[in-house]
Every structure is written in C-alpha cells, then in structure tokens.
Amino acid sequence: MWRFIGIRLLQAIPVILAVITVTFFLVRVAPGGPFSAEKAVLPEVKAALEAQYRLDLPLFQQYTAYLGDLAQGEFGPSFKYPGRSVNELIGAGLPVTAELGFYALLVAVIIGGLAGVIAALKPNTRQDYIPMTVAMIGICMPSFLLGPLLVLIFGIYLDWLPVSGWGDIPGDKILPAITLGSAYAAYIARLSRAGMLEVMSQDYIRTARAKGLPEWQVVVKHGLRGGLIPVVTFLGPAFAGLLAGSFVVETIFQIPGLGRFYVQAAFNRDYTMILGTTVFLSTLIVLFNLLSDILAAWMNPRLRAQFGEQ
C-alpha cells in the first residue's frame, strides 16, 4: 500500500516538472509582458521594475531561479498586485473555490448517481431514455449558457434564489453549485449507468435474487458497490477539474474564488501568478487522481488484499 503510494508520488515529480517547464516558456513566448501595457513608463522605472522581479536576467537563469523558489514552496510575488505574493492570493481564493467545488461535486454525485442507477435498472425504457437524454444535454450545455438561464428562471422570474454573491444572502450558493456541477452530474450519470448495467448482469446478482431478496436489496446490497467503482475512479479528476474550471461560474455569479485570479493573470501576463496557479492546480490533479485510485482499490477486496501484501 505505502509502496504503491510512494511510487505514484515519485511518478508525479516529472509530470509536475514538465508542467512547470512548458508553462514557464509558453507564457514568455506570448507577446507583451507584465509592464508593457502601462501608459508611458519611464525607461529607468521600467528597468528598475524588471530588475526587482528578476526579468532582466537571461531567460534560463530566470527559470532556474524560479525552480529554486518553488523548491522552498514560494510561488514568488505577484506582478500585478504589488506587495502581495502568489501564495497569499491562492490562499485567499482557494477556500471559496474549494467550497464551491465541493458543493458542485455533491450535486453531481447525488443527481448523476441516482439518474444513472435508475436508468440502468430499466434499460431501454422511458425510465432510461429520459435521464440519459437530459444527461447528454447537460454534457453539451456550457456553463456560461446554463448559469444565466438558471439565474433568469430561479433568480428573476420565480424570484426564489439570489442571482449572485457568495455567502452574503442565504441560498446564494445553490445556483453556482448546480451550474458548475451539472456537466459532471451528466458524466457521472453515464458512468454509473454503464457500471450498474454491467454489474446487474453478473451471476452473483442472480444468486441474490435466488435467495429471495427484494429487488431494492439486490440493487443496494449487491449491485451498488461494484457498479459505482467507475464513478469513484472519476471523482478525483472530477474534483480537480471543478477547481480548475470554476472560472466561468465564478465570473457569472461574482464569486471571489481562484478562477478569476487565474484568468486575469493570463490577460495581465502576470507570469508568477499564471505559473503559481497552474503548478498548484496540476499538483492537485495528480493528488486527487491518486486519492480516487486508492479509494477504488480499497473498495475492491481483491485489490485491497494485493495492497496489503506489498
């Protein structure tokens, strides 16, 4: 078990290093720089700024210096928010984005899981077609369309829920969570349908029926565990994806999360901020993938035994 985790963590190092390197040089290739958009800056001032942020050094030295900072856990100062470090900014945005992501994931698992399981129990009937069609629409519908639609219906016409904000008015977290989670709910519905369909055709389900158990017990006790393993494997990447992809929703609903910093940083050529958020998020993605793999393995007694032996 620990050996497995250790190997996976070691494998993550080259991945993250590659992400850093590619991002570092890509943002430099993009035209413009952090201080080129400012109105008529004196050449001496610009030189001073660049010296302060090490931009006057040759590119490769900037790269190695940045790696050195990273090794100490420092993402460096932000270019566009003078006096504040990237660590501080991520620290400010992360709790909000993580909370949003968590609620969205909850929405996705509950709605998607239920829809998928229900569809799988009566395949190729109306009970299957309707949720799966909705799921397909969910996958296709971008959040910048769904978000305003929900705001229009529930916020303005029905006047049930607040149209924006985060933690100011009760209920203002509902619409963002649904908007962000719906695409993932759709994926989970499809995954759990496929998983349940496979499990419910297994011989041991027939054994359970032959014992005389009522159908709901057959499904819950014997079906769900195996059927939902594919969903569990997907949860890690999904949560990481929710964190990284929350920008649109955060913008629509005026939420002070990480996503907004991320995109603004790209527009502003805030090199350290772009790098910092990218490295941070890619690390999260690697970690969550590992977590969900461990969870899925733990759910399968055969794999669990193999872990135990190592």
Next chain:
Amino acid sequence: MSLLEVKDLAVSFVTRMGTNKAVDGISFTVDTGKITAIIGESGSGKSVACYSMLGLVPMPPGRIDGGTALFEGQDLLQMSEAQLREIRGRDVAMIFQDPMTCLNPFMTIGKQLMEPLLYHQQVSKEQARARAIELLDEVGIRDPESTFENYPHQFSGGMRQRVMIAMALINEPKLLIADEPTTALDVTIQAQILKLIANLQTKRDIGVIFISHDLAVVADIADQIVVMQQGKIVEGGDSEHIFHHAEHPYTRKLLAAIPADSKAPMPNEPDTLIEVRKLCTWFDQGRNKEPVKAVNDVSFDIRRGEVLGLVGESGSGKSTIGRSILRLVPVTSGSVNFDGTDVTTLQGNGLKTFRRRMQMIFQDPFASLNPRMTVFDTLAEPLLLHGIENSKSVASGVLKLMDDVGLARNFVRKYPHEFSGGQRQRIAIGRALATRPEFIVADEPVSALDVTIQAQILDLMQDLGKEYGLTMLFVSHDLAVVRHLADRILVLYKGEIVEQGSGEDLFERPQQDYTRQLLSSIPGRALLE
C-alpha cells in the same frame, strides 16, 4: 403427492428476430428424498425451465406460455413476485454452475451466507452467525470461524462451490435446484462435490433437481433422469433404464459420447521427436518468497506421431509444461530437445522458424479467438505470416483448412460470436494446423464443451492427427478423455510426474495412490463397466 409436479410447462423468448420456444411443453416430477436429473446440451432449455418456475427469467423477453408447476400443491406459475420471493431461498434454493462468478466478490462469505437466513427468518445476527459457521463446517470448509470474514477470491473453485451449497441449505429448503454445479470444476473436485450433494440430500431427505449436460456425472446419484433436446423431453426414466435400455437416438448419442475406451498402443517404436530433460519452470513471487515450482525436474520423451496425454488437477503444472515446450513461458532450467535442437536457447528468427513447427490449441475457444477477425482473417494470418501461401493462393488455402476441420465454406466471412463453442474450437484447430506443424500442444481443448460436442472434437483431432502426421501433447484434467486419445499417459502431481504408462496400464493396474484417486473420480464409471 410429489414435492414438485411440472406439467406441460412452456416458455418462450420473444425477440426482434422472432419467438423462440425455449421450453416446449415439458412434464416431470420431483419427489421428496429423490434426485431428478435433467440432462441436455446448452440451449436445450433445461436451465430456463427451472429458472422460469421461480421467476428468475427476465420477462420480457421471456414469456410463460402455459402449464403448471405445483410445489406442495400450489402453482408456482400463478404466484405473484412477492409470493415467489417468500419461496425462493427458503423452500427452494439454488446452486449455480460457476462458483467463481456466482458469489458477490465485494462481500465476505459470512455476510452472504447469513443473508437468506436473516431475510426469511426471525433470528438474531448471533444466531445466524452460529448457524452459518455450523453449516460451513458441515460442507467441509476448514476452520469456518476464521474464514467467515474472508472474501470469495480467497477460496478455490471447489471451496467456493461448498460455500454456495452451504448458502443454499441455510434455510433448510425442501427443494434444491443444482444447475451444472460441477461443470466448472476438476474431475477430482467434481467427485467430492457430487458426494457432498448426495450425502446432504440423503441426510435432509429433500428433493433435488440436478441439471447437467453430462450423463456420466449423474450416473451415480440420480433416481430419475429426464433427457431434454430442443425444449422437449425426449426420454425419461430411472437411471437403470437410461443407461441400459435407452430407446431414443439422442439418449444413445449422449451415452456414446462418454469416453470409455482405451486407444490401442502404437505398433512399432518410432523415433523420438521431443526430449524433455530435467525441465524446471518456476514463477517468482516477489522478493523474500519461495518461487512457485510449477514444473519441477520433469523428464520425458515424445515419439514422432505419438499422442502423449498429460493428466493432473488444476495447479499440477500440466499446462505450464506445454507452454514451456513452446517457449510461451520462460524456462528456469533444463532442456527441451526438438528434433535435435535445444529450443530453450533459441532466439529471434530461429525461434520463429521453430514456432511454425509447433502450435497450440487452447481451452477456451471463446477467449482465444480475436472477436474482430473473421474466420478468413484468423486462418489467413498464419498462412501469410509464415509464407506458406501468397496473397493469390491464400483463399484456397483457407478453404482447404475449413474443409479439413469440418466447417462449411460459406462461414468464411463470419465472426467468432456467430459460432457455437464446438465450431469455434474447430476454427482454433484450423488456426493451429495452418502452419503445417509437426507438433501440437492441446491444452484442455474440450473442457469447455458439452459432452456430445466434446466427442465430435476428439474424433476430429484423432482424424486430423493421422492425416497431418501430427505429434501431440494432450493436456487434460479428465483421465477418461485422455485415455480415449492418448498412446501414453503421464500423471502429474504438484509439478512432478508420479506415474506413466499406456491408458490400459493406468486404468487396469494403477501403481500410485494418486492415480487411483483420479480414477475413482471419473463419474459414472461403475455403471458403465
């Protein structure tokens, strides 16, 4: 009154392709304290008949067309799902064919065992646990207290089937339906499980329906036998009648399919084709662990044109020997001399040339054929790869092979899933013969097949062996099958040869206890001889 009286039961499946009458008006009875066997090949409707009575056939596509099934006087076919649920697992319990897939892999066997008891009866968890452990002990699970918390994958096939049996008996049912309960097991384990079922049945005085494709299996235990073909019962009676006075041609065919004869020994002593000397194939188990000695210091010769039988249980190393000779697994030490060349040291092109001269036929024709390749592609690939035919002549080469293995020529563009198990095994044999090999390793080639099909494939292999002048290593757990085909037989136990000789020698004058044990496991031997 009989325990179960089935009259004119008819079940069909309605699909887009049309209506298929799976069970076509069958009648039979099961008495308390008796075993009724239903015999027939795959698709004869024997399982569907039993499942449909208990509401275990999904409807649609299934449909009960008529008949009655009186269980203690009440018609099962008229009951609601809720009423049937009360009966399933309490009064009527089932055991299924494949103990590998019929137990839930995500649940401890203890939990699975207690489930029917907790659901059907008012007992506490402690009582259920005590009862489950008692039953595990009765069906012969060692140390049931501690294995109670184990998962199915921690048991062997035979042990899992014992757990299944315990689970079926936990509510003391009046009727037990056993659907091919020993088909997935080795002959020796099969004998144990058959004995166990017969003992438990006598002790509890319950009725049993025993479903099988193999008449020999039920020979020793069945009181009544009904033979099914294409949804109908063609013959029925006590086992004395079926085995000695069968009238219907299909029953006679089933009887004839039971391999019972020894092959005559080879007339003269031909030269040796393969010399295996001190062969060891060990598998590493990771650090700090003893390697598994699958094959340990084995030496034998195979003569040109000979069929050498290799017999043993699962895990005896018999398949590994075949694979070692073909270099499909890395050999630890020893030598394999094929027509003067030591094949354990061959590399690259030398190995390729040599592989052309040796081929393998695998057990499972469902898994060993590529599902996305037509028969033509499967057979043409080795012909072209080894340059036996060119792109112009390959079509006629493929058709020649299909003629040889008895496949109709118009099947040439079909995919494996369109064929039955026996036909697939014919394709697999054709693929093996394509390179015109001198030597073939046949690894349990008929174990996955129904008995009647098994007999056809064995005949085919015998004919082709003569026609192609093949030397063959025939690997099987079934002594009766091996005796039918092999000139000489090696008996393998835990990676070592314990006895060898002609079929007649082994059957008439076995020297070792282990061989005697194998012989006594052959089902229905007493009745047939």
